[in-house]
Amino acid sequence: MKSSYIPMTKQQQEAMLSAVGVKSLDELFSAIPEKLRLKEDLNLPKPLSEHELKKHMHTLAQKNSDTCENSCFLGAGVYDHIIPSAVQHIISRQEFYTAYTPYQPEISQGVLQSIFEYQTMISELTGMDAANASLYDGATALYEAVLLASRFNGRKEVLVARSVNPEYRKALYSVLKYSGITIKEVDFNKEENDPAGKSGTVNLEQLEGKLSKDTAAIAIQSPNFFGILEDIKAISQKAKEIGALLIAVCDPISLGMFESPGALGADIAVGEAQPLGNPMNFGGPLLGYFAVKSPLTRRMPGRIAGETTDSQGRRGFVLTLQAREQHIRREKATSNICTNQALCALAAVSYLSLMGKEGLKEVATQCINKSVYTYQSLLENRQVSRVFDAPFFREFVVKPKIKPSVLNEALLAEKIIGGYDLTAEYPELEGCWLVAVTEKRSREEIDYFVDKVNLMCREGL
Amino acid sequence: MMRDERLIFEKSVEGRIGYSLPENDVPEVELESFYPVELLRETAPEIPEVSEVDVIRHYTNLSKRNYGVDSGFYPLGSCTMKYNPKINEDIASMEGLAQMHPLQGPQSAQGNLEILYNMDKYLSEILGMERVTLQPAAGAHGEMTGLMIIKAYHMHRNDSKRVKIIVPDSSHGTNPASAALAGFEVVHIPSDERGCVDIKALEDILDDTVAGLMLTNPNTLGLFEEDILKISEMVHGCGGLLYYDGANMNAIMGMARPGDMGFDIAHVNLHKTFSTPHGGGGPGSGPIGVVKELVPFLPVPVIEKVNDRYILDYDRPLSIGKVKSFYGNFGVILRAYSYIRTMGAQGLKVASQAAVLNANYIRKKLEDLYEIPYNRICMHEFVLSAQKQAKNGVTALDIAKNLLDEGIHPPTIYFPLIVHEAMMIEPTETESPETLDNFIDIMRQLAIKAQEDPESLKNAPRTTYVSRLDEVKAARTPVLRWKK
Numbered sequence: 001m002k003s004s005y006i007p008m009t010k011q012q013q014e015a016m017l018s019a020v021g022v023k024s025l026d027e028l029f030s031a032i033p034e035k036l037r038l039k040e041d042l043n044l045p046k047p048l049s050e051h052e053l054k055k056h057m058h059t060l061a062q063k064n065s066d067t068c069e070n071s072c073f074l075g076a077g078v079y080d081h082i083i084p085s086a087v088q089h090i091i092s093r094q095e096f097y098t099a100y101t102p103y104q105p106e107i108s109q110g111v112l113q114s115i116f117e118y119q120t121m122i123s124e125l126t127g128m129d130a131a132n133a134s135l136y137d138g139a140t141a142l143y144e145a146v147l148l149a150s151r152f153n154g155r156k157e158v159l160v161a162r163s164v165n166p167e168y169r170k171a172l173y174s175v176l177k178y179s180g181i182t183i184k185e186v187d188f189n190k191e192e193n194d195p196a197g198k199s200g201t202v203n204l205e206q207l208e209g210k211l212s213k214d215t216a217a218i219a220i221q222s223p224n225f226f227g228i229l230e231d232i233k234a235i236s237q238k239a240k241e242i243g244a245l246l247i248a249v250c251d252p253i254s255l256g257m258f259e260s261p262g263a264l265g266a267d268i269a270v271g272e273a274q275p276l277g278n279p280m281n282f283g284g285p286l287l288g289y290f291a292v293k294s295p296l297t298r299r300m301p302g303r304i305a306g307e308t309t310d311s312q313g314r315r316g317f318v319l320t321l322q323a324r325e326q327h328i329r330r331e332k333a334t335s336n337i338c339t340n341q342a343l344c345a346l347a348a349v350s351y352l353s354l355m356g357k358e359g360l361k362e363v364a365t366q367c368i369n370k371s372v373y374t375y376q377s378l379l380e381n382r383q384v385s386r387v388f389d390a391p392f393f394r395e396f397v398v399k400p401k402i403k404p405s406v407l408n409e410a411l412l413a414e415k416i417i418g419g420y421d422l423t424a425e426y427p428e429l430e431g432c433w434l435v436a437v438t439e440k441r442s443r444e445e446i447d448y449f450v451d452k453v454n455l456m457c458r459e460g461l
Numbered sequence: 462m463m464r465d466e467r468l469i470f471e472k473s474v475e476g477r478i479g480y481s482l483p484e485n486d487v488p489e490v491e492l493e494s495f496y497p498v499e500l501l502r503e504t505a506p507e508i509p510e511v512s513e514v515d516v517i518r519h520y521t522n523l524s525k526r527n528y529g530v531d532s533g534f535y536p537l538g539s540c541t542m543k544y545n546p547k548i549n550e551d552i553a554s555m556e557g558l559a560q561m562h563p564l565q566g567p568q569s570a571q572g573n574l575e576i577l578y579n580m581d582k583y584l585s586e587i588l589g590m591e592r593v594t595l596q597p598a599a600g601a602h603g604e605m606t607g608l609m610i611i612k613a614y615h616m617h618r619n620d621s622k623r624v625k626i627i628v629p630d631s632s633h634g635t636n637p638a639s640a641a642l643a644g645f646e647v648v649h650i651p652s653d654e655r656g657c658v659d660i661k662a663l664e665d666i667l668d669d670t671v672a673g674l675m676l677t678n679p680n681t682l683g684l685f686e687e688d689i690l691k692i693s694e695m696v697h698g699c700g701g702l703l704y705y706d707g708a709n710m711n712a713i714m715g716m717a718r719p720g721d722m723g724f725d726i727a728h729v730n731l732h733k734t735f736s737t738p739h740g741g742g743g744p745g746s747g748p749i750g751v752v753k754e755l756v757p758f759l760p761v762p763v764i765e766k767v768n769d770r771y772i773l774d775y776d777r778p779l780s781i782g783k784v785k786s787f788y789g790n791f792g793v794i795l796r797a798y799s800y801i802r803t804m805g806a807q808g809l810k811v812a813s814q815a816a817v818l819n820a821n822y823i824r825k826k827l828e829d830l831y832e833i834p835y836n837r838i839c840m841h842e843f844v845l846s847a848q849k850q851a852k853n854g855v856t857a858l859d860i861a862k863n864l865l866d867e868g869i870h871p872p873t874i875y876f877p878l879i880v881h882e883a884m885m886i887e888p889t890e891t892e893s894p895e896t897l898d899n900f901i902d903i904m905r906q907l908a909i910k911a912q913e914d915p916e917s918l919k920n921a922p923r924t925t926y927v928s929r930l931d932e933v934k935a936a937r938t939p940v941l942r943w944k945k
Contacts, residue, residue, distance in 0.1 A: 001807040005544055005736075006815050007893035013818065016894060020821045020838075025814045028821060028838055029716055031685040036717045042586050047805030050548045056802065061557025063572035070569075074562050077786065084480060086513050088554075090520045098529030098545050100537055101742040103873075106865055106925040110527030111741035114520065117469050120942040124506035130941045133742065136598035139786045147642075167786040174760070174782030175605075178612050178644030229500055257492075259502050282573050283563025283787025284598065285744035297939065303742065308935035311920075315466050316927040320935040326601070326638035327876070331647040336638035339599035339732065339747075343740030350520060353469050356510045359480035365492075366485050372495070373487035391496045408566065417565050443486040 071445045075395045075436025076420040077165045079275045082440050087277045090350045105318045112317035115305035118349040125255040126269035127262025128291035133303035134341040135288030138272030139171040144301045145268045149217035149245040157214040161202045163188045163224035166425040200228040200388035221249035227395030236265025254393045256360035277351025287344035301335030366439035367394040374437045377450040383457030395436040401457040404433040473509035526926040538842045538873040538885025541711045541733035549796035563787040574771035578764045588727045589720025590750030594759045595789035601635035603728030603747030608643035609781045610758045611673045611702050623672035631877040636675045656682040656835035667699040677706040679840035681877040693723030710734040712840035715810030725752045735797035746793040815890035816841040826901040830908035842887035855911035857882040865922040867903045
């Protein structure tokens, strides 16, 4: 069989076999015990040419209905933001995307410098001293942060706000299961008689009640899963009083507008940097970011790029602090991570460079304007009701008159991807709907969405 | 060429922009009254202010200081740096596939779910396993997932005394690190004089505290574990499970299968074996396959086909839960799916055969000048030692740096740890005999120079954008970010 990806011709193959001193290809595999050698071809579909593959994939794509075809009002951790064209062009440079991890720094200065710039921007956004080169996604970044905290202070309990993304908490439960670290969850304020009323923020009284000398870290999210901003400062004070670390999960777009977790006293900032120039990709690849205050720098998981000089004194970059990593420390490494999300980090640094200070703020501002406009328009018609009463960013919770699952199905027929149904993950928020509105949505799209929601709620389905 | 060492920050000019956004067309929110003032940011983050052309030139110039598979030969052992077919990139960004939200629901994502479902089937067939989860984001992540499954399996059987994972001394560093993360105690076993697992040593440590064994096969010396059936029998005999590190799966596609070897769990690296690009370090994808008995423990969701519709099944009480958000690195999976569909069963087999022939060809052509510690027919890669050269003061590192000047990416060096001055060479099947001959010539010349004029090899590289970098300085006084 010939393949356009395998240049060796039949003739060359014969010559090479004889150079190796074997009679056949099979002889090269003689180390495999006879009974293990497959006698028949694998049962796979017959090969397609490029053209046939395109047609096949196009047929599959037609069974989807994507965010180009529909207006997306869904977020819940992954967001439909505008991505400048230049980003794709940069990450499509073969020297970047077809390279391996930069083990040979002299021919990897491109990737290494871009990581260094990425680390700088993440540190700037989060107000932290250092960031790593990336982790798989926000969920994995959170469990790495908790593991770091527990290793750092030797404590074995972590308090996690229930307003942290449920996907993240699920990964945290799975990975911590056999680590000896116990997870305690802290509720959010949702009733009149809760300490902060219907604010949707972490219940500080409950948090305080659960804090102890065993608490390694508190993990919160701000804006939290409901889009609501937490009082990071107050929580960090409570953490400090008892010697626990504060892990803040923060959305990077929001950090163009709001005070950084570092400035408010968090020790570790982690989260999902997909909104920075990366498409939603049906949930992967995403981009986990990880940033810390300086006492924790040498305990970070993953790759880190650092500045140095070459033998002629010129500035250059290398992977550094490698004594933390698995290829050197093996079972004593700070993490098992090897491959990360370098190309997604390159997309993020390209995105941030293009947006600049002003652009990032403009994106955040439009997210605020458009989400508030959507929220108020929805409430005005009295077909959805208020759930929380605190300020939010880009995303908010409402309770429509009909079930979110039914509503979403009907909206899809109108070319709208509706919000996230909170019922399954939050039984106390049964029938509640988490709606995200980014700068990408026009007023026209928003008005159409609001009209449809009103109509469907009023007339029933 | 003019050197431009500036960082993007050092090109910033106040007031310059590089974006184009729609006008705000809704009422403006007065921030100070909507949010508590103390939550608003006082000082803007130091993000550069540059134009689009500045950004494009900056990163285009950076890219020129980088080396990819499209640049040339990349025989980086253990990493399977094969060519990344361009059609796969087109498919990955195809309209209708990539711009999907992970939570939009199965109803509007039947095409993507079908791809994931079929990918599970294809990989199960290639590995000889019952089912595959596509959730792990990389090889190490797959290892961790597999080990969590091993843990869950033993715990489910109330066999809590199984705390040990056995790992050969030649294994990838991720193996012991993943085992530790899953809460196991790591026990190393030595290799024997043939470079394979020392069966006697294995026998000595097998008992009812062993949860499992992790094995890379072909191992990191590029050798197939000849006693593999014996090993799996022994580990199973003591009640342990077998984990197959499939980083080297490129050697045996269509030739043999981990499942048939008696392994219970196996991962593959889509970014190695299945041609997806490494992206300068990622993203990758590390699906794992499991035998029937372990299917209930797979992460959620599992994609099922019910009455010709694809669904996400979360209702799996024995599942280990989730190891990351959503369903895996879909964009990477799309590329690997495209690869499998264009290669077919025979294509995959031919790829492995060519990969193995290429590795043996180089080995044979270098064996007179370099020491090859376990010199026999290898699989897709082999390890040579620069010990002979090191006696003249020319180390594996020196040879690697000289290859840079020849426009070749060096092999993996100083791994596996059990070989001194190791150079691990993996040519892959996508390289032509002409490319291999060129590499062989250069390696031979370097060996001769190491003999005749070792000093001449000490100062490489000379042609790269930077010369050798001071790694000690970087680690001792870390500078990890730019500051204004």
